[in-house]
Amino acid sequence: MPGVVIIGAGPGIGRSVARRFAREGLPVTLVARSADTVAAVADALAPTGVRVLSLTADSTDATALRAALDTASEEFGVPDVVVYNAAIIQPDLAGELSVRAHQDAWAVNVVGAINTAAHVAPAMARRGSGSFLITGGMPEPKPEYVSLSLGKAGVRALVALLDKQYGPAGLHVASVTVDGPVAPGTDFDPDDIAEHYWYLHTQPRHQWDREIVHSEHAHRRSGDAHDWAHGVLIGLLGAWQSAFDEQRWHDLAALFTEDALFQGIDPALRVGPTETVGYYAAVTDQPRAAMEVLRANRLAEGLVGGFADVTFTPATGEPRSIRLSVVAQRIEGTWRIRQYHAAPRP
Template identity: 40%
Template sequence: MSEKGAVLVIGVGPGLGVAIARTFAEAGHPVALIGRNAAKLKELAARLLDEGHTAQVYPADAASPAELTSALDAAVAGLGAPEALVYNAAYLRPDSPSAVSAQEWADSLAVNVIGATVAAGRVIPAFRDGHGTVLFTGGGFALAPSPDFASLSVGKAALRAYAQALHAEQLDAGVHVTTVTIRGMITPGDERFDPEAIAAAYLELHRRPQEQWQAEYLYA
C-alpha cells in the first residue's frame, strides 16, 4: 500500500478529470478512475501506468446510486483507505428553463447533485484516520445562471448549497469539504484554464491546513 491515501476521482474523462487524477498521482497518491466509459477509462489509466503511477479503473454511472456505491467500495478495497474524494461528474447539455421536462430535470439532478451526495456519504466514513478532503467541481453558472444551460445552472447551484452545508457539518470532524467553482471555459493550452492548471488547485486545496479551509474556492 502507498504511504499516501488513495484519491477517488468520479467523472474522469480526457479533460479535467484525468488531469486531476494525474496531478494527485504525481504527488504520490494511488488514484481510482471512475466514470461511465470503461474503454476510455482503461485508455486513460494505461497512460498513467506508463508514467509510473498507480491507477485503477472502476466503471460506474454517477446517476446510478447502486453502481456508484459498488465502484467506490471496490476502489477502497483495491487501493486502501482514501485520503480524498473528487466529484467531477456533471450532466451537461444546452437547454432552456421553460423547455426542460420533468424527466430531464431528474436526469440532470441525478448526476449533478444526487451522485455527489451518494459519493460523499459513502467515502467520508472510509477516510484514512477519519480525516480527508471532499472536492466538488462547481461552475460559474451556480453564481450566474444561464438561460441556455438551465439544468446545469440549477444543478451546480444545488451542489454548491449541499457542499456548503456539508462543509459546516464536517469541519469539526476533520474533513475538508469544498467546491471548486470554475468561472471560465476549460481550455487546453490556456494559461489559466488549462485542465492541468485547474487540477493543481485541487491538490493545493487538499494540502491546506485546517485553519485555511473554506467552503468554496472561486477559480476565476
C-alpha cells in the same frame, strides 16, 4: 496506501486531476461510465508509475457507485481524497427540458455527489482527515444553461451542508468552481484547474477554503484573492523538499528543466539538473528542509514565479534559513523549476 478516487474521470479535468495527484505518488482510482474512457485516462497515468484502478459505474446508479467505492477502499484503503467531477453540461432555456430531463441532469450533477459523500465521508471523518472535493460551476446563473445553473447551485449548497456535518471531524469539503469552457491552452486549461484540487487538499486546517473560483481574469478563493500560482509552487517545492529530505537525487533532478539556471548560497552559477543535483549531493550534514511559499504570481501562460522561505535543519548544528526566488514552467503538463536563486535570510 490510501489514494485519490475520481468520479467522472474523463479526458478534461478528470484526467488532469488524476495526473496531478499521481505526480505526488498517490494511487488513483478512476470511475466513469465507459470502460474506454477510464482506459484512456489510465494510459495517460502510465508514465507516473503509480498504481491505477480503473472501474466503470454510472454516477446515477447508486448500487454500482457504492460498489466501485467499496472496491477502491478494499484495494487502497479509505481514500485520502475523493473528487466528484461528473456533470451533464448542456444548453437549455427555462421550459425547454421535460421533467425527466431535469431529473436526469440533477441526478448526475447533485444526487451522485450526495450518494458518494454518504458512502465514503463517514469513514474519512472517523479517520479524522481527508478531502472531499466537487467540481462546481456557474458562480452566476446563466439563463441559457438552466439545468446546469440549478445543478451547480445545488453543489454549492451541498458543500456547505457536508462541511457542517463532517468538517468538525477533520474532513475538508470544498468545490472548485469553473466559470468557463475547459480547453487546453486557454485560461481554462485543465492542467491549471487541477492545481486547485491539490492546493485544497494540502491546505492546513486553519486555512481551509470552501470554494475556489477559476474564471477568465482571476482565480480566487471564496472570500478573498488567490492566485492558483500559489498552489503550483506549493506542489512543486513540496516535491523538491521531499526529494531533498530523502536524498532522492534522480527525482530531484527531474524537477528542473534541462536549461534551468541555479544559484545556491555560494556565488557559483549552475545550469541544468546535473550541476544542480551535484550542488545538493555535496551537502554533508544531511539537513532536512521546511518550506513556506510567501508569494506567487502568474507571469505568462505556463509560467509562474514567486518567493519562499526555507529553513534547513542539519542533524547537528544550527538551522540555516534562506529565501528563494523561483520561476516554474509547465512543460508537457508537468511543472518544473526553470530558475532558482537562494539568498541568506536573517
